[in-house]
Amino acid sequence: MQNHDIANLRLAGEGAAKIYLAERQMPVLTNLRATYSKSKFLKGLTIGMCMHITKETAVLCRTLLAAGAKVALCASNPLSTQDDVAAALVKDGIHVYGKKGETIGEYKRHLRAVAMHRPNIILDDGGDLTVEMLQNHKEKLGLVIGGCEETTTGVIRLKAMERDNVLRYPVIAVNDNNTKRLIDNYYGTGQSTIDGILRATNILLAGKSFVVCGYGPCGKGLSLRAKGMGANVIVCEVNPFNALQAHLDGFRVMPIEEAARIGDIFVTVTGNTHVITYEHMLTMKDGAVLANSGHFDVEIDVEALNKKAKARKKVRQHLDEYLLVNGRRVYVCGEGRLVNLAAAEGHPSEVMATSFLGQCFAIEYLVENMGKLPAKVIRLPEEYDLKIARLQLEAFGIKHDKMTEEQEKYVKSWK
Numbered sequence: 001m002q003n004h005d006i007a008n009l010r011l012a013g014e015g016a017a018k019i020y021l022a023e024r025q026m027p028v029l030t031n032l033r034a035t036y037s038k039s040k041f042l043k044g045l046t047i048g049m050c051m052h053i054t055k056e057t058a059v060l061c062r063t064l065l066a067a068g069a070k071v072a073l074c075a076s077n078p079l080s081t082q083d084d085v086a087a088a089l090v091k092d093g094i095h096v097y098g099k100k101g102e103t104i105g106e107y108k109r110h111l112r113a114v115a116m117h118r119p120n121i122i123l124d125d126g127g128d129l130t131v132e133m134l135q136n137h138k139e140k141l142g143l144v145i146g147g148c149e150e151t152t153t154g155v156i157r158l159k160a161m162e163r164d165n166v167l168r169y170p171v172i173a174v175n176d177n178n179t180k181r182l183i184d185n186y187y188g189t190g191q192s193t194i195d196g197i198l199r200a201t202n203i204l205l206a207g208k209s210f211v212v213c214g215y216g217p218c219g220k221g222l223s224l225r226a227k228g229m230g231a232n233v234i235v236c237e238v239n240p241f242n243a244l245q246a247h248l249d250g251f252r253v254m255p256i257e258e259a260a261r262i263g264d265i266f267v268t269v270t271g272n273t274h275v276i277t278y279e280h281m282l283t284m285k286d287g288a289v290l291a292n293s294g295h296f297d298v299e300i301d302v303e304a305l306n307k308k309a310k311a312r313k314k315v316r317q318h319l320d321e322y323l324l325v326n327g328r329r330v331y332v333c334g335e336g337r338l339v340n341l342a343a344a345e346g347h348p349s350e351v352m353a354t355s356f357l358g359q360c361f362a363i364e365y366l367v368e369n370m371g372k373l374p375a376k377v378i379r380l381p382e383e384y385d386l387k388i389a390r391l392q393l394e395a396f397g398i399k400h401d402k403m404t405e406e407q408e409k410y411v412k413s414w415k
């Protein structure tokens with residue numbers, strides 16, 4: 001097995017500069033690194049990671065390295081790798097397997113390469129490394145202390161594994177931390193999805209009909225940001241509670257069949273499949289723009305589009321034009337893969353600092369409770385969320401109120 005498989009080791013200098021700047025914006029992690037480099041609590045352990053290879057993930061890798069771990073990392077999406085960052089991480093001594101634009105075959109080989117390092121802790125983003133371990137490396141499962149999952153789609157897959165009795169070790173649903181869902185899914189996805197669409201298209205949002213499919217934390221953050229830039233937001237949602245909230249938040253709510261006819265820009269953030277079908281596309285206006293920010297590239301049926309469109313042309317770096325049989329054209333950003341990572345740089349570093357603090361605390365929790373946790377999907381106790389929020393507030397230089405003793409007593413009393 002190779003020690004790494006990346007695009008170009010000579011890009012390491014550029015990658016290191018990017019990581020340096022990310023570190024400046026992630027003091028909660030660099031502070032933790034200083035503590036970990038004394039305790040070395042991960043000495044002798046291997047961390048296998050399947051995550052977007054970005055400058056922020058690099059800061060997490062360096063933190064784990066400082067704690068004494070060996071780290072092997074592969075990409076959690078074929079388009080999200082920052083090749084210069086991957087090169088810098090190899091120079092840091094991390095086993096990196098990922099190239100921007102890698103084929104599905106390479107993607108799978110890279111998952112396998114990480115599994116071959118015999119990881120003791122799995123950090124996953126979407127569940128692919130977990131599936132690889134459970135299906136193809138059964139003989140190594142005894143070595144696994146536990147896992148941590150970064151995103152909603154991964155947690156949903158893990159819960160299905162638990163239901164089907166195939167999960168063999170405890171997994172902490174880092175995604176389900178309140179701090180993660182608020183700061184990453186809501187604020188992070190809200191901003192970075194728009195960043196990705198703008199980098200791919202450079203279109204004006206003001207005055208456009210902007211259709212958001214899925215009104216979970218990601219869809220809510222995105223709708224609010226699009227509205228703030230002057231777009232007319234329309235929400236499509238299958239869950240009546242979330243549809244009601246979208247309505248009361250002031251957005252138009254309607255089925256996708258109706259929205260397809262009037263939208264200018266469409267973004268899927270559902271975690272579901274075929275939310276926008278080829279038939280929907282046939283009813284869209286000439287020039288409609290489609291993007292996805294959900295984890296997998298199945299939300300917009302790009303496969304059907306590739307088969308049925310009359311022609312496909314790359315018109316900008318992350319934008320493909322499709323000529324439909326009815327003579328209209330639609331534009332797909334980042335091949336329908338999550339647009340904030342395919343066409344931009346993912347969330348801002350400050351956002352990822354919060355998510356990755358959650359990953360570090362989850363690892364600490366797994367190590368402290370080794371052998372005591374069930375092979376289930378577990379949420380971290382609430383105190384961790386409060387600690388993450390407190391540390392991030394301190395990093396932002398914000399002070400906040402504390403209850404007086406009298407107030408503490410009052411809120412606990414029934415009298």
Ligand SMILES: NC(=O)c1ccc[n+]([C@@H]2O[C@H](COP(=O)([O-])OP(=O)(O)OC[C@H]3O[C@@H](n4cnc5c(N)ncnc54)[C@H](O)[C@@H]3O)[C@@H](O)[C@H]2O)c1
Binds near residue numbers: 151185189239272
């Ligand atoms: N791009 C990113 O950086 C990023 C960040 C965090 C999460 N994610 C991913 O984004 C997706 C959404 O995350 P979330 O936390 O908001 O999830 P969530 O499950 O809380 O919300 C998804 C919403 O979509 C709705 N939905 C499902 N199927 C639908 C359909 N066919 N039409 C319309 N609505 C539908 C659901 O009812 C739900 O309200 C997941 O795949 C998650 O992994 C991406």
